Amino acid sequence: MRRAPLLLLPMFLLAAVSAYxxxxxxxxxxxxxxxxxxxxxxxxxxxxxRPPVVGEPAPVPRIVLGAQTTRPIVALxxxxxxxxxxxxxxxxxxxxINTDATSYLESTNVxxxxxxxxxxxxxxxxxxxxxxxxPNFEIGNHSYSHPAFHSPCYGxxxxxxxxxxxxxxxxxxxxxxxxxVAPQYxxxxxxxxxxxxxxxxxAAGLIPVQWNVNxxxxxxxxxxxxxxxxxxxxxxxxxxxxxxxxxxxxSSAAALRLIIPALQRRGYEFVTVSELLAAGPAIQPTDPxxxxxAAPTRPMPTRAPQSxxxxxxxxxxxxxxx
Numbered sequence: 001m002r003r004a005p006l007l008l009l010p011m012f013l014l015a016a017v018s019a020y021x022x023x024x025x026x027x028x029x030x031x032x033x034x035x036x037x038x039x040x041x042x043x044x045x046x047x048x049x050r051p052p053v054v055g056e057p058a059p060v061p062r063i064v065l066g067a068q069t070t071r072p073i074v075a076l077x078x079x080x081x082x083x084x085x086x087x088x089x090x091x092x093x094x095x096x097i098n099t100d101a102t103s104y105l106e107s108t109n110v111x112x113x114x115x116x117x118x119x120x121x122x123x124x125x126x127x128x129x130x131x132x133x134x135p136n137f138e139i140g141n142h143s144y145s146h147p148a149f150h151s152p153c154y155g156x157x158x159x160x161x162x163x164x165x166x167x168x169x170x171x172x173x174x175x176x177x178x179x180x181v182a183p184q185y186x187x188x189x190x191x192x193x194x195x196x197x198x199x200x201x202x203a204a205g206l207i208p209v210q211w212n213v214n215x216x217x218x219x220x221x222x223x224x225x226x227x228x229x230x231x232x233x234x235x236x237x238x239x240x241x242x243x244x245x246x247x248x249x250x251s252s253a254a255a256l257r258l259i260i261p262a263l264q265r266r267g268y269e270f271v272t273v274s275e276l277l278a279a280g281p282a283i284q285p286t287d288p289x290x291x292x293x294a295a296p297t298r299p300m301p302t303r304a305p306q307s308x309x310x311x312x313x314x315x316x317x318x319x320x321x322x
C-alpha cells in the first residue's frame with residue numbers, strides 16, 4: 001500500500017511538463033531548405049553586396065577634348081598633313097616638315113603626340129621612323145590624304161562614307177608599315193566631323209582626339225601671337241593643337257621656344273595623349289548633335305601669298321605659293 005504514492009509521482013511530473021507551452025513538433029523542420037531559398041534577395045540588395053570589380057576598364061570616350069585633372073599637365077599635339085597637291089611638291093623636292101620644331105622638341109625631351117597622315121609617312125619614311133622610335137613621342141592617325149570628314153571644313157574636299165572608312169584604314173596600314181607603330185588615336189582633318197564620321201573611327205578601333213586649345217599657328221607668321229594664345233588657354237589637362245608643316249605653319253618652332261619655357265616656369269609637365277588620359281577621365285563635347293564644321297560666316301578677303309615660285313627636285317619642278 002505504501003508504493004501507491006510513489007507510482008503516482010511520475011505521472012504528476014509528466015502531466016506538468018506536457019502542460020508547458022511548446023511549439024508544435026511539425027513546425028520544426030517541416031519546411032526544409034525551401035523556406036530559405038523561396039525568397040531571394042532583392043535586386044537592390046544584390047547590387048549592394050556585389051564585390052567591386054578590380055581593374056574594370058573605363059568606357060571608351062566618344063571623343064577627347066582634354067582630361068579632367070588638377071595636375072599641371074598638358075598634351076602638345078602636332079599634325080603632319082599631306083594631300084595630293086602637297087605630295088606633288090614633295091616629289092619635286094619640297095620638304096613638308098619643320099625640322100627646326102622637331103629638333104627643339106627632341107632637345108628639350110618634351111613628350112608629345114604626332115598625328116601623321118599615311119601619305120606623309122610614305123613620302124618621308126626615314127623621318128617618320130625616326131619620330132616614331134623616339135620614346136617621348138606618340139604617333140596618331142590623321143587620315144591618309146587629309147580630306148574633310150564633314151563639310152564645310154576650311155575648303156577641304158569632301159569624300160563619301162566609304163572613302164572615309166578607307167582613309168582611316170589606309171593611314172593605319174601605311175603608318176604601321178613604315179614605322180612599326182599601330183596608332184590608337186585619330187584626329188579628323190580640320191577637326192571637322194559628324195556622328196557618322198565618329199562611328200567610322202570607332203569601328204576601326206580608334207579613339208578620336210580633338211583639342212581644347214587651338215594655337216592658331218596655321219599660316220600664322222607671328223610666333224608671339226601663337227604663344228600668347230596658347231599660354232592664355234592652357235589649363236591642367238589641356239590638349240593643344242599645333243602643326244609641323246614648314247610652309248603651312250612657318251612660326252611653330254619660334255612659338256615653341258616661347259611656349260615650352262613659359263609653361264615649365266608655371267610648373268607644367270608635358271605628356272602624351274595616353275599619359276594625359278591616364279591622369280583623369282576624358283573631357284568630351286556636350287553638344288548632342290555631334291557635329292563640328294568650319295566655314296567663315298561671311299566672305300573673307302583673299303590674302304595674297306607671301307611668295308610664289310618654282311621648286312626644283314630630282315623628279316622635276318613644281319610651282320607653289322606660300
